[in-house]
Amino acid sequence: MTETSAVQQGGSQPSKETAADIVIEMKSVNKWYGEFHVLKDINLAVSRGERIVICGPSGSGKSTLIRCINRLESHQQGTINVDGIELNDDVKNIDNIRREVGMVFQHFNLFPHLTVLENCTLSPIWVRKLPKREAEEIAMAYLERVKIPEQAKKYPGQLSGGQQQRVAIARSLCMSPKIMLFDEPTSALDPEMISEVLDVMIDLAESGMTMICVTHEMGFAKQVANSVVFMDVGEIVEQAEPEEFFNHPKFDRTQLFLSQILAH
Amino acid sequence: MADKVMTFEKLPDRPPPMSQVGIVGWVRENLFGSKTNTILTLVSLYVLYILVVPLVDWAVINANWVGEDKSVCDANKAGACWVFIAARFNQIMFGLYYGANPDQIWRPTLAFALLIVLAIPLFIESFKYKLQLGAFILFGYPFVIFALIHGAWLGLPVAGTSEWGGFMLTFVLASVGIVGALPIGILLALGRRSELPVIRTFSIAFIEFWRGTPLITILFMASVMLPLFFPSEVDFDKVLRAMIGITMFQSAYTAEAIRGGLQAIPKGQFEAAEALGHNYWKMMAFIVLPQALRISIPGIVNTFIALFKDTSLVSIIGLLDLLNMALITSRSLEWKGFDLEGFTFAAFIFWICCYAMSRYSRAIEDKIDKATKY
Ligand SMILES: Nc1ncnc2c1ncn2[C@@H]1O[C@H](COP(=O)(O)OP(=O)(O)O)[C@@H](O)[C@H]1O
Numbered sequence: 001m002t003e004t005s006a007v008q009q010g011g012s013q014p015s016k017e018t019a020a021d022i023v024i025e026m027k028s029v030n031k032w033y034g035e036f037h038v039l040k041d042i043n044l045a046v047s048r049g050e051r052i053v054i055c056g057p058s059g060s061g062k063s064t065l066i067r068c069i070n071r072l073e074s075h076q077q078g079t080i081n082v083d084g085i086e087l088n089d090d091v092k093n094i095d096n097i098r099r100e101v102g103m104v105f106q107h108f109n110l111f112p113h114l115t116v117l118e119n120c121t122l123s124p125i126w127v128r129k130l131p132k133r134e135a136e137e138i139a140m141a142y143l144e145r146v147k148i149p150e151q152a153k154k155y156p157g158q159l160s161g162g163q164q165q166r167v168a169i170a171r172s173l174c175m176s177p178k179i180m181l182f183d184e185p186t187s188a189l190d191p192e193m194i195s196e197v198l199d200v201m202i203d204l205a206e207s208g209m210t211m212i213c214v215t216h217e218m219g220f221a222k223q224v225a226n227s228v229v230f231m232d233v234g235e236i237v238e239q240a241e242p243e244e245f246f247n248h249p250k251f252d253r254t255q256l257f258l259s260q261i262l263a264h
Numbered sequence: 265m266a267d268k269v270m271t272f273e274k275l276p277d278r279p280p281p282m283s284q285v286g287i288v289g290w291v292r293e294n295l296f297g298s299k300t301n302t303i304l305t306l307v308s309l310y311v312l313y314i315l316v317v318p319l320v321d322w323a324v325i326n327a328n329w330v331g332e333d334k335s336v337c338d339a340n341k342a343g344a345c346w347v348f349i350a351a352r353f354n355q356i357m358f359g360l361y362y363g364a365n366p367d368q369i370w371r372p373t374l375a376f377a378l379l380i381v382l383a384i385p386l387f388i389e390s391f392k393y394k395l396q397l398g399a400f401i402l403f404g405y406p407f408v409i410f411a412l413i414h415g416a417w418l419g420l421p422v423a424g425t426s427e428w429g430g431f432m433l434t435f436v437l438a439s440v441g442i443v444g445a446l447p448i449g450i451l452l453a454l455g456r457r458s459e460l461p462v463i464r465t466f467s468i469a470f471i472e473f474w475r476g477t478p479l480i481t482i483l484f485m486a487s488v489m490l491p492l493f494f495p496s497e498v499d500f501d502k503v504l505r506a507m508i509g510i511t512m513f514q515s516a517y518t519a520e521a522i523r524g525g526l527q528a529i530p531k532g533q534f535e536a537a538e539a540l541g542h543n544y545w546k547m548m549a550f551i552v553l554p555q556a557l558r559i560s561i562p563g564i565v566n567t568f569i570a571l572f573k574d575t576s577l578v579s580i581i582g583l584l585d586l587l588n589m590a591l592i593t594s595r596s597l598e599w600k601g602f603d604l605e606g607f608t609f610a611a612f613i614f615w616i617c618c619y620a621m622s623r624y625s626r627a628i629e630d631k632i633d634k635a636t637k638y
């Protein structure tokens with residue numbers, strides 16, 4: 001009896017995890033762009049099913065941090081472990097990690113020469129080696145889930161920003177990632193389109209996906225995050241549960257940032 | 265209430281007044297819209313009049329269209345002597361061998377007809393196998409045309425490459441150059457942007473060498489220098505040498521045109537491809553090159569057109585392309601003195617080919633513009 005409930009809880013209850021459930025672990029990670037020290041001694045652990053929101057002023061290194069997780073950027077010191085694989089120059093490791101980690105970008109980065117459906121099936125077919133039919137079925141299921149199956153035959157240029165970002169999320173999900181990274185997914189959108197993308201992200205969070213989201217949507221953070229990270233000038237200044245983070249920020253820098261963000 | 269539904273019937277739109285539409289409207293608006301426009305129109309019309317009228321007189325109205333030999337033309341010096349072109353058509357189009365063997369003329373004719381038939385489906389919107397057909401035309405058809413016009417593979421009388429000439433030679437040289445240069449140019453363009461210094465340096469050196477050398481020098485070197493490096497038994501075919509030289513030359517230009525396209529691809533495309541787990545070659549093949557090549561089409565076609573015309577330079581190594589064939593024919597004893605007709609005819613054929621290429625590239629661009637937006 002205890003066994004069944006543990007299994008049921010496994011997917012969606014992040015509070016239950018043990019140390020073995022840690023899927024992303026960054027230890028004393030440092031990175032420089034030339035002389036510029038962009039990441040300073042970053043320590044971060046993310047458990048399976050956990051949702052982390054990262055916020056902080058522009059240029060503080062948020063994008064760089066999450067891009068290190070799927071090796072779009074390489075770090076120079078420290079270790080990063082993703083799903084038990086250590087990130088280093090080994091191309092095989094990088095390939096394996098990129099299969100596990102999906103990423104959604106600020107500017108969508110859909111492939112403009114392919115239809116929405118082709119955007120979603122290209123990588124499953126050529127990287128995961130799925131048969132075309134199966135890839136298309138999966139893609140349609142995810143397009144359904146982000147509520148735009150009817151746009152499958154259109155080109156990205158024919159869609160609104162909100163629709164494009166939802167396609168980008170579906171495209172990532174088609175690779176069945178275990179972890180999803182979001183880099184300011186709503187900050188290039190017109191205000192009226194933000195909620196349709198956030199809805200999809202909330203739905204994804206509720207399904208138990210491990211997520212790291214760089215975003216300034218504080219409502220989203222309050223609703224779904226297990227933990228909020230505040231970064232400034234390349235450092236993690238503060239990490240706390242949303243309740244604590246928003247109501248009792250420990251550091252002046254956090255308070256200042258929050259007052260600026262919430263003033264809008 | 266429900267039984268008293270009012271219905272309105274939409275009347276057909278009335279046609280716009282005559283002065284706004286059709287030729288009259290267009291002329292009024294575009295040619296005589298303002299004082300400057302009117303003056304420009306009148307001046308242009310006058311210039312056209314003094315240029316075109318004598319040309320039409322010479323080329324069409326006074327021209328000698330039918331006849332057996334030179335005597336007709338000598339009798340009427342005021343018009344062009346198309347009799348000459350008609351008499352030597354086979355030679356100008358297909359070279360010395362086919363000029364001398366009219367019974368074999370079906371071979372190049374069949375080869376060209378086949379190409380046209382093969383190409384037609386490419387223009388049909390609903391045709392599904394465009395990519396496969398295009399690939400066959402680029403990489404399979406060259407063997408067909410060689411088999412037909414050379415003849416040895418099919419047991420036909422052999423037309424050696426040294427006897428190839430005229431439009432056929434121009435076409436073969438340009439096509440080989442264009443088709444061969446595409447894959448090489450793609451690799452060079454990728455190499456030039458590679459992160460591996462060896463590959464990058466090699467690509468840059470290769471491109472800059474061939475781009476910095478005039479085609480005429482390359483042809484000359486291919487013809488005169490190449491044999492010096494090989495033992496004298498190796499008899500490199502002259503046409504083959506020209507093909508190699510032209511392909512190398514063209515691949516440098518193709519590479520530069522494609523590089524322009526590659527540079528236009530936003531960084532986000534590479535990042536998305538990598539984040540989705542594509543390795544370098546898959547990323548290039550499915551995501552980057554399809555976009556880059558589309559962007560480069562105008563540039564690539566420009567280099568095609570330039571090359572097509574530049575093939576005339578093979579005369580430096582004694583090959584007779586369309587232009588030079590027309591020229592020497594008009595200097596033969598029988599048809600001495602009709603250079604102008606020869607040049608005009610060659611120019612006309614060149615123009616048709618180049619204009620067709622340019623139109624085709626425009627059509628592709630338009631189609632892509634509709635589909636591709638970031
Ligand atoms: N490729 C790069 N080369 C040099 N500096 C960079 C590069 N990418 C980002 N930076 C710098 O690193 C800092 C952090 O950038 P980023 O991680 O994008 O910040 P954020 O996402 O928090 O706005 C910024 O100051 C930015 O100018």
Ligand SMILES: [Mg+2]
Pocket residue numbers: 062063064183184
């Ligand atoms: Mg950023």
